[in-house]
Amino acid sequence: MRSFLYRLADYFALGGGLIIMAIVLVTTTNVTAFALNRIASLLGGQVAGLSGYEDFVRLAMSAAALMFFPYAQVKHGHVAVDIFMNKAPAWLQRFTDKCWAVLIVIMALFLMYWMIIGLFEKRADHVVVGVLNWVEWPFYIPGILSLLLWAAIALVQVFDQAPVEVSHV
Numbered sequence: 001m002r003s004f005l006y007r008l009a010d011y012f013a014l015g016g017g018l019i020i021m022a023i024v025l026v027t028t029t030n031v032t033a034f035a036l037n038r039i040a041s042l043l044g045g046q047v048a049g050l051s052g053y054e055d056f057v058r059l060a061m062s063a064a065a066l067m068f069f070p071y072a073q074v075k076h077g078h079v080a081v082d083i084f085m086n087k088a089p090a091w092l093q094r095f096t097d098k099c100w101a102v103l104i105v106i107m108a109l110f111l112m113y114w115m116i117i118g119l120f121e122k123r124a125d126h127v128v129v130g131v132l133n134w135v136e137w138p139f140y141i142p143g144i145l146s147l148l149l150w151a152a153i154a155l156v157q158v159f160d161q162a163p164v165e166v167s168h169v
Helices: 002-042 053-074 090-124 137-159
Strands: none
Touching: 002 053, 002 137, 053 137, 090 137
16 A cells, blocks of 8 residues: 555656646746747837736646645655754654654645635636636645645554655666
């Protein structure tokens, strides 16, 4: 089960990375259009920027942002005060890791619950973004699934005897 969840975290992070690459591509295109517009305006011409750029970036980023959290959990990439924990006995380090993992499970499920509520509210209200006229609620789904995966990975880590580093080859 652990290796399946860890592999799934890899795929989620790759998906989030692809979405961020799309954001960078769209942003680069939009900035280039603005630069070309500046040059064209000197010659009496005009180059339009991308219509709905801000809407796209907001929706895409909302989908991508949480997709990296499960991978960070796999790698134990969350913030720790190493100055103190490195000097602590091994049993205290393990105990602290287990406590944080339990808190992460609770927090991820709490956030997932509220995102599900938000999804249903957006869907019931038929909320669309201004310029693109895209429905908003489907962009909640990657975040909800990411939070569920994050909680599942943290739960598996609660019951691990020792921290396990998985090869991602």
